[in-house]
Amino acid sequence: METFHTIINRRSIRKYKFKKIEDEKINLLLKAAMYAPSAMNLQPWHFIVINSESVLNEIVKSIPHAEMIKQSGNAILVCGDSSLEKNESWLIQNCSAAVQNILLTAYDMQLGSCWIAVHGMPDVVNNVVRQFSLPSNIIPIALIAFGYPEEEVKTEERFRLDKIHYNKW
Numbered sequence: 358m359e360t361f362h363t364i365i366n367r368r369s370i371r372k373y374k375f376k377k378i379e380d381e382k383i384n385l386l387l388k389a390a391m392y393a394p395s396a397m398n399l400q401p402w403h404f405i406v407i408n409s410e411s412v413l414n415e416i417v418k419s420i421p422h423a424e425m426i427k428q429s430g431n432a433i434l435v436c437g438d439s440s441l442e443k444n445e446s447w448l449i450q451n452c453s454a455a456v457q458n459i460l461l462t463a464y465d466m467q468l469g470s471c472w473i474a475v476h477g478m479p480d481v482v483n484n485v486v487r488q489f490s491l492p493s494n495i496i497p498i499a500l501i502a503f504g505y506p507e508e509e510v511k512t513e514e515r516f517r518l519d520k521i522h523y524n525k526w
């Protein structure tokens with residue numbers, strides 16, 4: 358039930374203690390990401406670890422809704438490789454599974470994290486592609502801020518029977 362506890366209690370954290378994360382913890386986050394399921398096991402993801410204060414400050418120019426990134430001190434940009442996975446919908450799903458694994462693992466390590474949308478906003482995608490000099494086959498999907506939390510966000514009830522349907526609508 359540890360996994361269930363993590364799923365129920367993990368929340369997006371937007372306030373952090375500005376403190377670098379140890380390399381061992383970053384490697385565990387990346388390892389968790391790479392164990393996510395992917396269509397046909399193509400594993401079409403790439404990760405850019407960001408821990409430079411100047412790069413973190415520049416991200417906000419590329420992704421205006423990522424302001425919390427400056428305080429976190431740490432981020433991972435999750436990208437998909439369209440040369441490995443030609444179906445963009447599957448690419449997004451595969452990378453999203455990797456993102457979820459990072460978020461859950463961060464919680465298990467007493468780190469806070471926040472999923473920041475990138476894909477689906479053409480201007481943001483173009484900004485990120487330019488900022489990180491991404492090759493044409495690499496599609497930015499999401500940015501994850503993570504760090505030592507400076508806040509605690511309480512869990513609210515989300516289980517709703519009106520969202521459940523059996524066998525047909």
